[in-house]
Amino acid sequence: MRAIPFDVTAAGVATQLLTERHRQNLTGLATLLNVPRRTIVYREDTLARWIFMIAGGVVKSFRDLPGGRRHIACFLFPGDVFGLAENGQFVNTTQTVTDVTLYRIPVDALKDLLRRDPDLQFRFLCKVTHQLRESQRHTICVSTRTAAGKFALFLKMLQRDGQSRAEPSVPRSVAVPMTRADIADYLGISAEAVSRCTTRLVRSGIIAFTGRHHVRILNSAELERVAAVT
Amino acid sequence: MRAIPFDVTAAGVATQLLTERHRQNLTGLATLLNVPRRTIVYREDTLARWIFMIAGGVVKSFRDLPGGRRHIACFLFPGDVFGLAENGQFVNTTQTVTDVTLYRIPVDALKDLLRRDPDLQFRFLCKVTHQLRESQRHTICVSTRTAAGKFALFLKMLQRDGQSRAEPSVPRSVAVPMTRADIADYLGISAEAVSRCTTRLVRSGIIAFTGRHHVRILNSAELERVAAVT
DNA sequence: CGCGACCTTGAGCACTGTCAACGCGGGTGG
DNA sequence: CCACCCGCGTTGACAGTGCTCAAGGTCGCG
Numbered sequence: 001m002r003a004i005p006f007d008v009t010a011a012g013v014a015t016q017l018l019t020e021r022h023r024q025n026l027t028g029l030a031t032l033l034n035v036p037r038r039t040i041v042y043r044e045d046t047l048a049r050w051i052f053m054i055a056g057g058v059v060k061s062f063r064d065l066p067g068g069r070r071h072i073a074c075f076l077f078p079g080d081v082f083g084l085a086e087n088g089q090f091v092n093t094t095q096t097v098t099d100v101t102l103y104r105i106p107v108d109a110l111k112d113l114l115r116r117d118p119d120l121q122f123r124f125l126c127k128v129t130h131q132l133r134e135s136q137r138h139t140i141c142v143s144t145r146t147a148a149g150k151f152a153l154f155l156k157m158l159q160r161d162g163q164s165r166a167e168p169s170v171p172r173s174v175a176v177p178m179t180r181a182d183i184a185d186y187l188g189i190s191a192e193a194v195s196r197c198t199t200r201l202v203r204s205g206i207i208a209f210t211g212r213h214h215v216r217i218l219n220s221a222e223l224e225r226v227a228a229v230t
Numbered sequence: 231m232r233a234i235p236f237d238v239t240a241a242g243v244a245t246q247l248l249t250e251r252h253r254q255n256l257t258g259l260a261t262l263l264n265v266p267r268r269t270i271v272y273r274e275d276t277l278a279r280w281i282f283m284i285a286g287g288v289v290k291s292f293r294d295l296p297g298g299r300r301h302i303a304c305f306l307f308p309g310d311v312f313g314l315a316e317n318g319q320f321v322n323t324t325q326t327v328t329d330v331t332l333y334r335i336p337v338d339a340l341k342d343l344l345r346r347d348p349d350l351q352f353r354f355l356c357k358v359t360h361q362l363r364e365s366q367r368h369t370i371c372v373s374t375r376t377a378a379g380k381f382a383l384f385l386k387m388l389q390r391d392g393q394s395r396a397e398p399s400v401p402r403s404v405a406v407p408m409t410r411a412d413i414a415d416y417l418g419i420s421a422e423a424v425s426r427c428t429t430r431l432v433r434s435g436i437i438a439f440t441g442r443h444h445v446r447i448l449n450s451a452e453l454e455r456v457a458a459v460t
Numbered sequence: 461c462g463c464g465a466c467c468t469t470g471a472g473c474a475c476t477g478t479c480a481a482c483g484c485g486g487g488t489g490g
Numbered sequence: 491c492c493a494c495c496c497g498c499g500t501t502g503a504c505a506g507t508g509c510t511c512a513a514g515g516t517c518g519c520g
């Protein structure tokens with residue numbers, strides 16, 4: 001964590017796609033890929049020669065910890081950029097959650113382009129800053145004491161994300177494309193704990209499932225209250 | 231969380247201070263401030279007109295959650311930049327932990343400078359990327375199941391940080407400038423839990439305290455093992 | 461329609477949160 | 491220079507929550 005200098009909103013909406021000129025500059029460098037679900041995009045600690053940008057679908061970024069647990073750092077949605085590296089190697093492993101289409105951009109060429117195009121670089125700066133804020137929200141999620149509280153905050157995040165991407169959606173209906181196990185690894189709890197707390201929230205009439213990957217929020221105020229428990 | 235495009239190391243060491251030319255450009259804009267310990271630098275949800283950079287001392291960035299808990303997002307050290315904003319307002323509250331000297335830079339002027347100086351902007355991009363990685367490490371810390379595991383990872387982070395800043399230090403001695411309560415709020419546990427697990431680590435001969443704010447790591451391998459518990 | 465992956469539910473145990481009391485130590489004022 | 495005092499840290503007891511292991515149930519894809 002650490003510093004966090006730029007206000008995305010003041011600089012234009014970072015979650016929006018780039019301008020047409022920027023798109024053209026980038027697509028000159030990029031390769032478009034179609035990737036089936038459950039596919040590893042890259043593995044941690046391998047040579048990081050590319051940056052990726054999602055055109056459609058959902059990706060998860062994770063790391064297996066000593067001790068056997070798997071920690072999911074983030075879920076990535078259309079418009080998101082990924083390919084975090086350190087010492088020239090990827091930090092996390094990334095895998096598709098759904099079928100995905102993505103742009104693959106050579107990192108060296110992108111670096112040159114950014115140095116020549118300060119405006120485009122500023123977009124990237126805002127994007128990373130935005131992701132830093134998201135990361136801090138994730139940490140708050142995980143640091144919540146109860147499983148129900150974590151899940152409630154997670155739902156709120158998915159809801160915010162969904163509507164910021166202006167997805168075609170039923171009001172108060174939230175898409176949850178990942179499995180219970182993925183949610184568990186993201187929240188730092190067991191899959192059983194996820195099951196138990198969703199069951200309790202359903203029985204309390206706060207949420208309802210319409211299929212395994214769609215939640216409807218029935219009582220937003222109460223959900224907020226669950227999330228706010230010490 | 232989300233995307234994470236740039237490899238700090240490949241682009242030059244981001245944790246290092248800026249080059250002399252960059253420093254001169256920046257200090258033209260900056261005001262140097264001396265701030266006593268325990269001072270609020272700015273409060274969350276207030277107008278974000280400045281970015282700050284630490285010349286010396288330690289700062290904490292936190293947010294009080296509904297429910298009464300306080301979540302510390304990060305500790306900031308010399309060379310770190312802070313002032314994260316969203317919609318033109320600061321996201322967190324920041325307070326000095328020790329006596330601090332820092333640079334205060336008007337955000338508008340900085341934005342202009344960055345657009346005119348792509349090289350300097352790239353430094354900032356790397357810095358934010360670095361902080362994103364740190365934030366992910368923080369999340370792993372917090373998601374660890376046991377208090378001892380969280381504390382062990384926290385210590386490792388402080389150690390890495392300390393030596394990356396090339397602090398004058400005794401080998402295996404780690405400076406812990408913050409209080410137990412601050413550590414608790416950072417790790418998402420109670421202050422009592424921090425006390426209990428440090429006591430256990432001391433009794434196990436894994437660490438030793440030389441004063442309240444200095445730890446010596448006696449058995450690094452065992453500390454690693456504690457951190458790796460499921 | 462059937463198989464397999466995913467999800468749910470249950471019982472026992474370990475750990476942390478909470479509340480409360482005590483100990484320690486540095487700073488301040490007499 | 492000394493004694494007090496208050497912030498900070500430690501320790502103990504009890505209740506609550508999640509983890510683990512195990513078994514049963516359900517959805518969706520081939």
